[in-house]
Amino acid sequence: MDHAPRIRQHFADSAQLKQDAAATLAPLIATAAGMLTECLLADGKILACGNGGSASDAQHFAAEMVGRFERERPELPAIALSTDTSILTAIANDYAFEQVFAKQVRALGARGDVLLAISTSGNSANVIAAIDAAREREMRVVALTGKGGGRIGAMLGAGDAHICVPHDRTARIQEVHLLTIHCLCDAIDTTLLGDEP
Numbered sequence: 001m002d003h004a005p006r007i008r009q010h011f012a013d014s015a016q017l018k019q020d021a022a023a024t025l026a027p028l029i030a031t032a033a034g035m036l037t038e039c040l041l042a043d044g045k046i047l048a049c050g051n052g053g054s055a056s057d058a059q060h061f062a063a064e065m066v067g068r069f070e071r072e073r074p075e076l077p078a079i080a081l082s083t084d085t086s087i088l089t090a091i092a093n094d095y096a097f098e099q100v101f102a103k104q105v106r107a108l109g110a111r112g113d114v115l116l117a118i119s120t121s122g123n124s125a126n127v128i129a130a131i132d133a134a135r136e137r138e139m140r141v142v143a144l145t146g147k148g149g150g151r152i153g154a155m156l157g158a159g160d161a162h163i164c165v166p167h168d169r170t171a172r173i174q175e176v177h178l179l180t181i182h183c184l185c186d187a188i189d190t191t192l193l194g195d196e197p
Contacts, residue, residue: 112138
């Protein structure tokens with residue numbers, strides 16, 4: 001079986017979505033980057049969460065902040081809430097899987113911090129609970145969603161940022177989420193370090 005035509009179609013579909021969504025998403029990503037940078041400049045931190053591929057995206061973002069993106073700079077405080085298996089399994093076992101991120105947000109979050117909430121459907125119960133916990137801690141929210149935004153899109157306020165990929169296929173949404181994360185990292189670095197010479 002020749003998979004090459006199907007693979008070429010994946011590339012074409014991904015590229016087309018990115019081209020089509022650029023005009024709509026660019027100002028939203030810029031707003032989100034401003035929120036994140038403002039948080040960091042005020043000695044706040046970013047907590048990131050998501051499930052499955054979105055958990056990987058949360059970890060990817062935290063790694064770029066604590067390590068580096070493309071340029072050397074001081075470490076920036078970001079924590080992926082999907083990485084501590086002891087915390088995750090204890091909370092899931094003793095309470096409910098819905099609480100695995102919320103309890104960490106309550107423990108680690110503070111006023112002025114930002115929650116980066118990632119859910120391709122916009123309906124992940126544990127991400128929704130994390131947003132509720134962030135509200136309790138007077139944190140702002142940057143949400144990455146797709147499929148119309150789901151319940152998360154409906155619960156965000158004027159002080160939050162919602163980057164909703166205009167697509168229904170999970171793989172395509174995740175591909176744009178990764179590009180969005182790289183754009184956020186670049187915008188943060190550019191604000192802190194200036195344009196590259």
